[in-house]
Amino acid sequence: MxxxxxxxxxxxxxxxxxxxxxxxxxxxxxxxxxxxxxxxxxxxxxxxxxxxxxxxxxxxxxxxxxxxxxxxxxxxxxxxxxxxxxxxxxxxxxxxxxxxxxxxxxxxxxxxxxxxxxxxxxxxxxxxxxxxxxxxxxxxxxxxxxxxHWYPTYVTGVAAGLISKTGKLGYVGSFPVPSVFSGTNAFLMGARSVNPAATMQVIAINSWFDPQAATQAGTALIDNGADLVFGIMDEAGYLQVAEKRGAKAVMWNTDIRRFGPKAYVSSIVIxxxxxxxxxxxxxxxxxxxxxxxxxPMGGGVDRDAWGETVPEEVRKQADAVREKIAGGWSPFVGEIKDAKGNVKVAAGKKMTEAELYNWDWSIDGVRGI
Missing domain, CATH: 3.40.50.2300 (Response regulator)
Known part of the structure; x- marks a missing residue:
């Protein structure tokens, strides 16, 4: 098993x-x-x-x-x-x-x-x-x-959708597991709420902690046109790449903006x-x-303070969404299609916490996982 x-x-x-x-x-x-x-x-x-x-x-x-x-x-x-x-x-x-x-x-x-x-x-x-x-x-x-984590991830996705100039988002993933599916899906859904044309390319490196592989994946994503990268790594590899390449990055786990202060948008902090x-x-x-x-969001997981280069209007718009979620609103309501175009969540149906926790499929617009 x-x-x-x-x-x-x-x-x-x-x-x-x-x-x-x-x-x-x-x-x-x-x-x-x-x-x-x-x-x-x-x-x-x-x-x-x-x-x-x-x-x-x-x-x-x-x-x-x-x-x-x-x-x-x-x-x-x-x-x-x-x-x-x-x-x-x-x-x-x-x-x-x-x-x-x-x-x-x-x-x-x-x-x-x-x-x-x-x-x-x-x-x-x-x-x-x-x-x-x-x-x-x-x-x-x-x-x-x-x-x-899917709630603050959606919030940072809203910011990503507003910040990205190309609408091409990248994701440095570990394995094809629910925490990665829910992260990529929530992030792109947040971005698409403000930029419906946004897409996400995923590169999985089969590790939670591999700075060299994460750096290579971040480089490949930016080479392929992504101007904002996200991921679930335990180190700052792709943030450092974004800093050097003039891209932006959203991180996971802790505040590590010192490794890329100009690139840093926020982090999913735990x-x-x-x-x-x-x-x-x-x-x-x-x-x-x-x-x-x-x-829950606010009681174990949240977004980090915004990075220094995040415009004030982006902060306000994303935080308004966070306040709605904290008030009980869920952004995870159908109709939601998978990457093959199949309807997975019917129109008007809200995904439960258990469904979000066990999410094991990619939404339309996510490629590579």
Missing amino acids: IDLRNLSRRGLLNLGAAAGTSLVMPQLIRPASAAAPLPAVPEEKAIIAFGHTGPVADEGWTWSHDQGMKAVQAAFPKLKTVFVESIPYSADASRTFRQFVSQGANMVFATSNYGDFLYDVAKKSPDVAFYECDGRNPLDNLSTYYLA DFKKFYVDQVRARLEGKWVPTQTIL
Whole structure:
């Protein structure tokens, strides 16, 4: 059962009153499990483990999860934390998760989707609370969690559609997985809301962290006519290319504008600190039960502050869309066609959070994935 889903994964902006809407609360894409809570654990005896897909120094995805671990350490100074970085998608992952259990871990966070490499360990360790980021198969002792990144992605797509002079957008992708499909689709939908002729070319590099490949992909996209690039990489490769070539870029994970201040439009920034602290607290207090949680815009994911070269009128127009979304409006309403012209979402139908989370097809206008 090792398929595409096993390759997937994946200081927020405070916009005042807009952040006080229902979107700020974590959303459950399935009801909470009826399983009995795991027993309480004294803080001084607790061990919390983190298994990462990349290096904690990537200043991207893994760095953000590591900041969450540091928040746990600050909130609960008596417990012990352990972590392993750059865990491959192989049997080595299972060995790492088993090692966490053998070390006495009460809670294990897999900060990427490891599929069976994690499930097989969790099933044999019913007294340990497991988490899988971007997971899709909860167990009685396994929660899943992710981010509703498609909303701020749509907002930055609006800005991209206004900024791009050619309407040709590029995307540096990792694998053909839902987080990439939802990102490319939401971005182009945002751009097409202001420029209906916009298109997007995708180059997948089969990695979440490969600066050389991301740089090459960014170069190829700009060579092919893209004047604004987006992606889901954990480093600044294609931003640096955009800076050198006079193009623009929207990034992922953190604020890394210093690598390309003229090119930087914004970033989809993530913050797991509060979520991790809340989950560890529930485990220590004997209140933990498995859930499937999507952290919403304004409560775990958002756009970064706009780059210095983004015109004021672009900022205002994009932020007006963000305020509409924060107020409950969804841009993901049919009719929506796939890249082959088939109607996938009927006219007037709104895509659910579960459908957005599991998006596995490209919309019309997206090429390369």
